[in-house]
Amino acid sequence: MRNGRLQIIPLGGLGEIGKNCMAVRCGNDIVVIDCGLMFPEEELLGIDVVIPDVSYLVENRQMVRAIVLTHGHEDHIGALPYVLPQLNVPVYGTRLTLGLLEGKLEEQLPGFKADLRVVKPRDVVECGCFKVEFIRVSHSIPDAVAVALHTPLGVVLHTGDFKVDHTPVDGELIDFHRLAQLGERGVLVLLSDSTNAEHTGYTMSERVVGETFDEVFRRSRGRVIIATFATNIHRVQQAILVAQRYGRKVAVAGRSMVNVVSIAHKLGYLNLPQGVMVELEEANRLPRHQVAILTTGSQGEPMSALTRMATGEFKQLEIIPGDTIIISAVPIPGNEKLVARVVDQLFKRGAMVLYEAVSAVHVSGHPCQEELKLMINLTRPRYFIPVHGEYRMLIRHAELARELGLRPENIFVAENGQIIEITPKGGRFAGRVSAGRVLVDGLGVGDVGNIVLRDRKQLAQDGILIVVVALSQETGQVVAGPDVISRGFVYVREAEALMEEVKAQVRAILDRCIERKSLEWATIKSEVRETLSRFLYERTRRRPMILPIIMGV
Amino acid sequence: MRNGRLQIIPLGGLGEIGKNCMAVRCGNDIVVIDCGLMFPEEELLGIDVVIPDVSYLVENRQMVRAIVLTHGHEDHIGALPYVLPQLNVPVYGTRLTLGLLEGKLEEQLPGFKADLRVVKPRDVVECGCFKVEFIRVSHSIPDAVAVALHTPLGVVLHTGDFKVDHTPVDGELIDFHRLAQLGERGVLVLLSDSTNAEHTGYTMSERVVGETFDEVFRRSRGRVIIATFATNIHRVQQAILVAQRYGRKVAVAGRSMVNVVSIAHKLGYLNLPQGVMVELEEANRLPRHQVAILTTGSQGEPMSALTRMATGEFKQLEIIPGDTIIISAVPIPGNEKLVARVVDQLFKRGAMVLYEAVSAVHVSGHPCQEELKLMINLTRPRYFIPVHGEYRMLIRHAELARELGLRPENIFVAENGQIIEITPKGGRFAGRVSAGRVLVDGLGVGDVGNIVLRDRKQLAQDGILIVVVALSQETGQVVAGPDVISRGFVYVREAEALMEEVKAQVRAILDRCIERKSLEWATIKSEVRETLSRFLYERTRRRPMILPIIMGV
Structure with a gap:
């Protein structure tokens, strides 16, 4: 590619929430911003996680100078264990x-x-023709940064995920001054977080949650159990300090909470005052009003500590009347029912539950419309690309930019894989690279495709019916069977008569085939499939997968 | 049962949203209020609808005097086609x-x-020892009523679904006066709608949506397409009148919209001004600014008209830039992602989409906390039973009742099947009747149980692997196979090597069994299952269903 040409190539995070990954290319240098995963939608049956298709990067590996990360959330770093071995x-x-x-x-x-390679805010590192600068922002995890790529054509500023918190828990403000400096000198392209672009106003400070915690601790006579994302270390910090204020010891439950608290403490991001933290066993021996528990499961994840507490399967801690449980999160779209079920189960155990719908127990980590406007006005970009959001959010964010006076032809609402090319003459869509999703199921990365998913869907809906018959390879006569086995279709004991009818249908087909001497197995199988499919739909209005198996003996 | 004893027996709608069904028994008379269905939760794979278990009613059929209906929504009448044949x-x-x-x-x-048997508000009918009175309420369907059962012990008032709309579209107010009269004379038990009990304030009037429609029609230069529940006839009415006001013709798309508009018009609940309604084909020939379309699919239902328009599969109508689409509904919990996807797809076709998150295009049909308080204070019940809601909503509604001064021992947060018995001495829980859910899958009512669902779940997650082998019945030797077939597990062409390993494992098991002369088929099968299960988990971290089939030849 000639110099004087800049390409911005989203590989993930556009038209979706998750698997954020953005490539920026200038000449023969590529820098990648973030490489995250996404949790699968319901219809991706059996899939564990979804990662971006990075074949464009792998094919151009000799040009990729660096991957730079904006912060430590799964949707920004989670694909690296799959991608780094290739890159x-x-x-x-x-x-x-x-x-x-x-x-x-x-x-x-x-x-x-x-x-x-560790960097600090305001550090600048060289990656090919790029100078990469890191700029502090506020988010629901500490140590989040925006990334400014200084390129021969100008500055490309990627906000990462951010919010504007004027009273951050750790005192570290978003670096307004550096953003303003860049804006004053001229930003070429702004890529900005669209997660909350549908929401008017501004996102509340994280401190608001600390105030709610204080209020709850002040009034509670029993234990207080707080479920939140482990990586929301500011929130964890606030919970610990409030617990200490009210003379409570804090125990930690749930694997990721234990892990993250330990890493954050080791790295100096979490202040654990002496004598406050105790083991769960010790907490169980203390008077109820002297105990606070921090735990995972704020999304109702089935295997999480909170969900197991709610169902009574968490052996180390039993929920009892008098417990107050704070679910300090908002359900991620798709998790609403899981969270609601956990709330209901906790109530049934006699606990008081405070959750997002009824109490100020959560604030977002993303910017609402007023913050988005501030970012645009502060940086005054020539080109604007909304990122991190489903399509309608990108559209709304683009509208905001237009309302602030950006020229419509300089605003690009793109899809993953679309190349946005910027030259001194202007910007345009300039083709596509391959991009999309790679499904991870167990140890398999990318081996589950549409056929497997389609089969799983049919199996999930109506199960499977297997017909086995052994035919003589010499005479074509039936040697054994037909046997019929079903799973997930009907409860067999209640459907024996139906299964007998199925067998009779298969026998009739076999007789006809033998009579006609058409013993092509493929023909027999397809006739069995079609006949049974019709028959079973008529009798049950279900469409199980029908699998005829012929053994030649 | 002795007289002087009243039993209130919820058979559905408590601890859940849907399949509302309430039995009230006095002496040997039972009256049933509503008999609705529920749409299945995600994990009920392949299930079409869920209906209440009414075996208590069927067993006591000689006592059941009547089923009385509060309104025509599916979750109040939808189980009747399954129940009436038995009752x-x-x-x-x-x-x-x-x-x-x-x-x-x-x-x-x-x-x-x-x-x-048709009744009107304020009608009273006799059903055994009950006098059943119908009282008008507002709701998101016309002709909704509360039900007052006048019993020898006092009045049992069931609100049905309701809201307080001071400016109803059809001018028919909720019958405050009759409710106040009953309250003045003394209501024994109030059963009240808890759907919105978590929400403070009050629900806006349906007219607000009409105002939004007016604003949208006034500004739109292209077609306006409105998706809403067909049964929300007031909303349909408002859309038609607004369309007429702005000189547009209205066409109707989607089976249930066509059906309900026709029934409501025939019965006089929908005023279709002359010349306003046109067929879809005619609408397609009119100038865009003279067209409005009413359609279904406000929940993102995959087969609905709106979803098919969004995906380009609705042949009679193509979405084009300039169209304005109003999704006049709030996603029912669980449908959020479906609706979001439809919104995104419509935006991608260049349409402007107005939906609940960004515009006042919907109001609820259920009462918020201030309306709930009004209902309680107006009727002044001695006993209170929150109904129609998930557990946390019932709990919140019960709290409201306590805040208004009802005695805690007179408030019953119950589960489906629990008997609440009221005598002149007081109220108490008095055992249980069988209650729960009956799953409908195709033509099968109740034949899909836990085993079938568990199998479907495993099949959905990791598919199935079938091993077939033919053994000689005389010698026990392998005559044919082992053959291995998988579906929904791995894409076979990419996993041939794995399948060869599976076959080798099965051969080894068979050899061992033949050597040890342990040719019990059950033993062979369980060994195949265990060995392959371990092997495949180790190699793939997946757990397909493993189905060994042995044919004796």
């Missing part, structure tokens, strides 16, 4: 971000040597 | 309610003779 380039990030990544890599790729 | 008692309801029920019965039970 082991330097990874830049702040200390906490790389600390969390290191933990992931140790767990998922023991022994793998990644080239992790 | 063909008189069904009382207002004209629209029975009109909708009649349509359902004709479709699902052609030829069935139900005993449907």
